[in-house]
Amino acid sequence: MGEITLTIDGQEIIGDEGMTVLDVAKRAGIYIPTLCYHPDLAPYGACRLCIVEIEKMRGLPTSCTTPANNGMVVQTKTPQLQEFRRGVLELMLSEHPHPCLTCWRRERCGPFDICLRNVDVTQRCVLCPKNKICELQDVVDYIGIADVDLPYTSRELPVDRENPFFERDYNLCILCGRCVRMCQEVRGIGAIAFTSRGSESLPGTAFGRPLRDSDCKYCGACVDVCPTGALIERRRKWEGVAEDKVATTCPYCGVGCQLELELKGGRIMEVIPLQDNDVNRGQACVKGRFGITEFVHHPDRLTTPLIKKNGGLEEATWDEALELVASKLSGLKKDEVAVISSAKCTNEDNYVVQKFARTAFGHNSVDHCARL
Amino acid sequence: MTNSIREIGNAACILAIGTNTTEAHPVIALEIKKAVRQGGKLIVANTREIELVQNADIWLRHRPGTDVALLTGMVKVIVDEGLADTAFIEERCENFDDFKESLKAFDLDSVSHITGVPAEKIAEAARTYATNSPASILYAMGITQHSHGTDNVMAIANLAMLTGNIGKPSTGVNPLRGQNNVQGACDLGALPNVYPGYQSVADAAIKEKFEKAWGATLSDKPGLTVTEMFDGAHKGTIKAMYIVGENPPLSEPDANHAIEALTKLDFLVVQDIFMSETAELADVVLPAASFAEKDGTFTNTERRVQRVRQAFEPVGDAKPDWWITCQIARKMGINGFDFESSAEIMTEIASLTPSYGGISYERLEEGGLQWPCPTPEHPGTPILHAQQFSRGKGHFVPLEYKPSVELPDDEYPLLLTTGRSLFHWHSGTMTRRVGGLNDLLGEGWVDISPMDAEKLGIAHGDHVKVSSRRGSVPARANVTEVSDEGVVYMNMHFAESSANVLTNPALDPVAKIPEFKVCAVRVEKNSN
Numbered sequence: 001m002g003e004i005t006l007t008i009d010g011q012e013i014i015g016d017e018g019m020t021v022l023d024v025a026k027r028a029g030i031y032i033p034t035l036c037y038h039p040d041l042a043p044y045g046a047c048r049l050c051i052v053e054i055e056k057m058r059g060l061p062t063s064c065t066t067p068a069n070n071g072m073v074v075q076t077k078t079p080q081l082q083e084f085r086r087g088v089l090e091l092m093l094s095e096h097p098h099p100c101l102t103c104w105r106r107e108r109c110g111p112f113d114i115c116l117r118n119v120d121v122t123q124r125c126v127l128c129p130k131n132k133i134c135e136l137q138d139v140v141d142y143i144g145i146a147d148v149d150l151p152y153t154s155r156e157l158p159v160d161r162e163n164p165f166f167e168r169d170y171n172l173c174i175l176c177g178r179c180v181r182m183c184q185e186v187r188g189i190g191a192i193a194f195t196s197r198g199s200e201s202l203p204g205t206a207f208g209r210p211l212r213d214s215d216c217k218y219c220g221a222c223v224d225v226c227p228t229g230a231l232i233e234r235r236r237k238w239e240g241v242a243e244d245k246v247a248t249t250c251p252y253c254g255v256g257c258q259l260e261l262e263l264k265g266g267r268i269m270e271v272i273p274l275q276d277n278d279v280n281r282g283q284a285c286v287k288g289r290f291g292i293t294e295f296v297h298h299p300d301r302l303t304t305p306l307i308k309k310n311g312g313l314e315e316a317t318w319d320e321a322l323e324l325v326a327s328k329l330s331g332l333k334k335d336e337v338a339v340i341s342s343a344k345c346t347n348e349d350n351y352v353v354q355k356f357a358r359t360a361f362g363h364n365s366v367d368h369c370a371r372l
Numbered sequence: 373m374t375n376s377i378r379e380i381g382n383a384a385c386i387l388a389i390g391t392n393t394t395e396a397h398p399v400i401a402l403e404i405k406k407a408v409r410q411g412g413k414l415i416v417a418n419t420r421e422i423e424l425v426q427n428a429d430i431w432l433r434h435r436p437g438t439d440v441a442l443l444t445g446m447v448k449v450i451v452d453e454g455l456a457d458t459a460f461i462e463e464r465c466e467n468f469d470d471f472k473e474s475l476k477a478f479d480l481d482s483v484s485h486i487t488g489v490p491a492e493k494i495a496e497a498a499r500t501y502a503t504n505s506p507a508s509i510l511y512a513m514g515i516t517q518h519s520h521g522t523d524n525v526m527a528i529a530n531l532a533m534l535t536g537n538i539g540k541p542s543t544g545v546n547p548l549r550g551q552n553n554v555q556g557a558c559d560l561g562a563l564p565n566v567y568p569g570y571q572s573v574a575d576a577a578i579k580e581k582f583e584k585a586w587g588a589t590l591s592d593k594p595g596l597t598v599t600e601m602f603d604g605a606h607k608g609t610i611k612a613m614y615i616v617g618e619n620p621p622l623s624e625p626d627a628n629h630a631i632e633a634l635t636k637l638d639f640l641v642v643q644d645i646f647m648s649e650t651a652e653l654a655d656v657v658l659p660a661a662s663f664a665e666k667d668g669t670f671t672n673t674e675r676r677v678q679r680v681r682q683a684f685e686p687v688g689d690a691k692p693d694w695w696i697t698c699q700i701a702r703k704m705g706i707n708g709f710d711f712e713s714s715a716e717i718m719t720e721i722a723s724l725t726p727s728y729g730g731i732s733y734e735r736l737e738e739g740g741l742q743w744p745c746p747t748p749e750h751p752g753t754p755i756l757h758a759q760q761f762s763r764g765k766g767h768f769v770p771l772e773y774k775p776s777v778e779l780p781d782d783e784y785p786l787l788l789t790t791g792r793s794l795f796h797w798h799s800g801t802m803t804r805r806v807g808g809l810n811d812l813l814g815e816g817w818v819d820i821s822p823m824d825a826e827k828l829g830i831a832h833g834d835h836v837k838v839s840s841r842r843g844s845v846p847a848r849a850n851v852t853e854v855s856d857e858g859v860v861y862m863n864m865h866f867a868e869s870s871a872n873v874l875t876n877p878a879l880d881p882v883a884k885i886p887e888f889k890v891c892a893v894r895v896e897k898n899s900n
Contacts, residue, residue: 164808188405188427217794218812219398246683249670251663252797254549255377255399256672256740261664266684268664277739278378279672285398287797291809292664295802300646302659303688313657318689318699321656326703328639328655329612338601338610341562342617342693343554346668346680348717349693350553350560351568352709353616356701357595359588359708364573364595365610368562369623370554 004070009077021063021074022050032076033085033139035227036176037064039275040186040282047176048088049139052076060084085143092136092174094150096228100125101140102147123152128172128229129237135227136174155202163211165233165290166223170202172230179203179222179231186283191216220289224272224282235293236270247274250288251344257284259292268293334361341368373674374756375508375544376742381406383542385504387497389417389439389528390514390889394424395794397512397548397673404510413504415497417442418514419789420819420861421854430497433856434487436789437518437776437890442494443527444771445483447534448475449498456502457536465533465766474770486773502535506542513550514791517888519777521880526769533766539757549673551798552663556671559728559743560721564595569725585724586708597884599624599877605633612639614700616693617660621649622799625877625886626842627870643696646801649867660693661686667714668692669736671743675753677731678740776890777878780858784840784892786824787859788874796865804865816869817850819861820895825851828895835898838862840874840891846898860895864888 002017008025015024020043025032036047043065051060055073060081063074075081093101099119103109106125115124125131160168177194180203184190191214195204205214223231242262250257257280262270271292273284305321306313316324329337339357341350350368357366380386380403393401401424408414408427416428417439425431434442450456451472461468480491487494501507509532515524528545537543549555561568571578574592583590596604602624604610613634624630634640634653642654651657665686671677686692694717701709711717715733722728730745730752742752756762780787795813796803803809818838820830830836832851837844838860847862847869855861862871876891 164811186402188402188409212812217394217398218808246664246681247679248664248681248683249552249672249678251552251670251802253397254551254554254673255397256552256670256674256676256678257399258678261683263683268683278376279674279676279678279740280399281378283399283402286795286812287803287809291797291803291806294806294808296662296664297687298646298805300805301662301687301690302645302647302651302657303690304659305689306654306657308655313652313654318691321658322699322703325614325641325656325658325700329614329641329700330704332612332639336609336611338596338604338613340598340601340613340615340618340620341557343551343557344617345557345693346553346663346666346714347556347560347671347677347721348668348714349616349697350557350562351717351721352694352697352711354561354563354568355586355708356697356706357614358567358582358590359586360701360704360706362589363591364564364593365601366562366595367564367598367601368554368557369551369598369618369620370558370563 004068006068006070006072006074008074015068019068021052021054021066021068021072024068025063025074025076030076031142032063033142034064035135035139035174036178038178038182038225041178041181042185044177044181049085051081051084053078053081082143086145089140089143089145090148090150093145093148094152095155096136096172096174097123097128097152097154098148099123100128100131100134101137101145122154129232130229133241134229161234163216163218165218165286166220167232167234167237169230169232172228173202174228175201176227177203178225178227182221182225187217187219187221189215189217192222218286218290219284220286221283233270233290239264239269242269250284251292252287255279257288259284259288267297329360335363335365337361337365339366341366343368343370373544373546373548374538375542375546376674376754377403379542379754380404380508380510380546381410383407383412383506383508385413385415385501385507387415387417387501387507387509388424389443389509389511390516390524391510391512391548392418392420392422392424392514392791393510393512393548394422396550396792398794400510400548413500415500419856419859430493430500432487432489432493432497434489436787436859438487438773439515439518439524440520440527440771441478441483441486441773442489443524443531444475444478444773445480445487445494446498446501447527447531448478449480449495450502450534451475453499455499456534460536461534464760465768467768471530471768471770474772477772501531505535505537506540507535507537508542508544508546509537510546510548512548514889516547516883516885518885518890519878519880519887520774521885522882523771523774527771529766530768530771533768538766539755539759541755544755547673550792553670555673555675556669556677559671559725564597567724568721569727582724588706588708599879599884599886602630602633605637608636611637612641613637614641614643615650616643616697617645619648619650619799619801622864622867622870622872625872625875625888627872628843629877643693644801645690646805648799648801658696659688659690660696661690665690666692668694669718672740674742676740676742677728677736679733679736777887778841778876778890778892780892784894786893786895788838788840788871788891788893789859789861789889790864790871790875791861793863793865796863798865800865800867816845816847816863816866816871818847818895819850819852819855821855821857821859822851822853823857824860824895825849828897830895830897837896837898838874838893839896840876840893842876843873845869845871845873849895860893
């Protein structure tokens with residue numbers, strides 16, 4: 001692939017042939033606001049926020065759909081561009097509750113402050129599950145909007161809580177189409193599409209039926225790409241912002257998806273598939289995305305050793321349990337003991353178990369359920 | 373897998389046989405769909421009309437258990453029509469002439485008769501696979517869980533070698549492993565015939581190496597497999613078992629037999645995160661930490677070793693599995709179990725396991741590594757057999773078609789095959805505790821074709837009883853065209869509708885894998 005050189009905001013930047021103007025800018029760390037763009041999806045050019053000025057090109061092309069050419073001279077943040085972007089955003093915000101962006105107390109409002117009620121109750125920032133982790137807020141902050149001239153018209157839609165894992169509040173939808181395209185382009189399902197026309201248009205299932213009756217596989221990819229609070233994992237909605245994150249490997253099938261556990265108060269709050277790897281590249285399935293937290297923190301978890309006494313299992317200390325196991329196993333003939341390890345445990349666990357079976361009993365009767 | 377997950381999307385042809393990928397390996401299914409979107413051909417061979425059939429160019433609905441016939445039938449077409457990669461065969465393989473001779477038994481008419489697939493479809497699939505390069509074969513337990521599972525895998529290898537689809541990007545023979553770390557458990561020697569890294573217990577030099585490293589006297593005799601252990605427990609030759617994180621009553625074939633065996637033991641120790649069906653039978657239950665509560669590594673289906681990281685302290689008094697095993701060993705006075713961390717264990721693994729020789733926690737911080745990774749400088753191996761096969765030349769194995777051990781008859785007229793649902797996993801100890809997953813699929817269903825349902829007077833949603841020679845379980849009837857006439861299907865996840873009460877424990881003679889995918893059953897409407 002050949003190299004090309006562009007000048008973006010006065011900087012000379014090298015890109016590869018086949019990249020878009022946006023790709024080149026992003027690689028060089030130059031921020032261009034986007035909402036409908038997503039690295040895993042085909043360029044769409046819908047939100048019009050990534051418009052740029054390119055010398056010798058007419059109009060304001062969208063950088064996400066414009067192929068980068070050698071020698072292009074690009075401006076990303078002129079007053080004209082910001083003015084256009086502001087216009088686009090204002091239209092978007094006329095259908096999205098936005099005091100979270102324009103409230104005069106925004107800067108000074110802390111987590112324990114009482115809302116001074118200059119905002120309608122139904123539009124308060126504290127009601128949005130994505131408040132402070134919202135891409136729309138980031139874009140508005142970059143472009144800067146003091147006030148929205150157009151009146152806000154609520155869509156007055158009920159929140160769809162019909163599926164077990166996530167909520168769909170299309171009052172917060174900005175029609176970027178990422179969820180629809182993700183479901184179609186990457187997941188190959190197409191459970192949702194844009195329905196209706198004009199101002200009525202919204203993502204939805206065929207004939208507005210419940211997700212349960214659609215082809216939805218509950219993979220959560222739509223939730224992960226939603227830039228606003230329109231699609232949100234239900235648990236997350238009540239738990240706010242994560243305190244810590246840990247990258248790990250999914251405990252279910254053999255694909256080994258890389259996941260990030262978002263943590264709060266010593267518990268898993270949400271599980272997000274990781275993007276930057278060669279295995280799952282931002283994707284997961286229903287079990288990895290939504291099926292981990294509950295089993296890890298389940299009240300049925302075994303929390304103490306148990307020993308059978310009088311026909312029932314009774315709680316014991318580690319010392320009692322380990323002594324009993326060691327003495328019983330030592331008391332038998334070595335070939336009367338068999339050891340079963342686990343395909344669910346780690347490599348290190350398995351190594352230790354087989355080493356134990358082989359060194360303690362001098363035979364090789366150790367196996368696991370690879371065949372099952 | 374000989375190749376890597378990320379290569380699948382660039383294949384010009386994919387043959388998916390014995391894998392319901394969208395349900396059992398959903399994220400790999402995305403790569404298949406990507407290949408199709410980019411113009412790749414997809415051949416699906418499956419008795420059930422699985423979701424991938426919607427994306428397929430060719431769907432071969434062969435009868436369960438007839439894979440050798442189907443695959444070798446395709447091989448014969450490729451050889452007869454001169455579509456084989458003769459240069460690859462010449463240079464990299466051996467025994468082709470004997471093999472070619474053996475193909476006589478696989479003329480298209482016989483193969484079509486055995487498999488139930490029209491001859492022209494088999495020929496078309498063969499041509500598609502042979503002429504669209506690179507071509508990748510994906511398979512899962514639908515290939516291996518048969519009394520002739522090893523033959524099935526060899527039939528796949530024959531087909532791949534014949535067309536030179538080995539050792540190059542987006543080709544290969546790619547088994548999709550079912551459990552998070554089944555690859556790693558095998559790699560690390562939780563097998564009765566090999567030490568870590570598939571080093572044979574029968575090899576004197578290897579034995580000496582481990583005896584020296586571990587300071588112990590070891591045996592050169594292969595041990596018992598899980599299924600043989602249960603037979604031993606039945607006969608009384610095995611008196612105690614230490615079971616770590618397994619639930620044999622649900623995962624073993626002929627589950628009733630497994631439960632009886634466990635109750636006959638003098639002493640049973642079970643280490644798990646939940647009170648499983650197995651733990652209920654134990655004399656001592658040891659509480660283990662979950663994956664989120666310990667450090668370690670898993671090795672995925674493409675041989676990639678990846679980190680598992682502790683997110684918080686284990687619940688209650690639970691401990692990491694390796695710690696518990698070490699404590700037992702130390703109490704028994706066995707040396708070599710003084711590990712302080714999982715990283716320390718990995719250091720010992722790397723020192724004794726050539727394929728893991730270059731793997732360390734420091735390196736894994738940069739991302740996963742695919743074995744063989746023999747030295748700290750080695751980048752890992754995304755594609756196996758690129759220059760030569762592990763044994764040198766690729767050996768073509770002549771095969772014959774062997775029918776499954778138990779086929780439908782008058783008494784048990786339907787063929788049962790089993791599998792996984794998207795919403796649950798294995799014996800369900802984890803997923804059945806997740807409310808949302810149970811909400812989406814909360815009980816065991818048996819898929820039955822509308823034709824069979826009509827004959828039996830069964831309507832969709834009816835409570836039915838499914839019986840085989842080994843037992844019977846209740847289930848609800850899912851009347852669906854996904855199931856072929858004469859074939860019924862059940863998931864393995866539900867203790868109360870345990871498919872493995874029904875399945876046949878007949879074993880493959882080499883791999884000792886039970887024949888989960890074919891047994892004969894009867895379905896009746898439940899009067900209760």
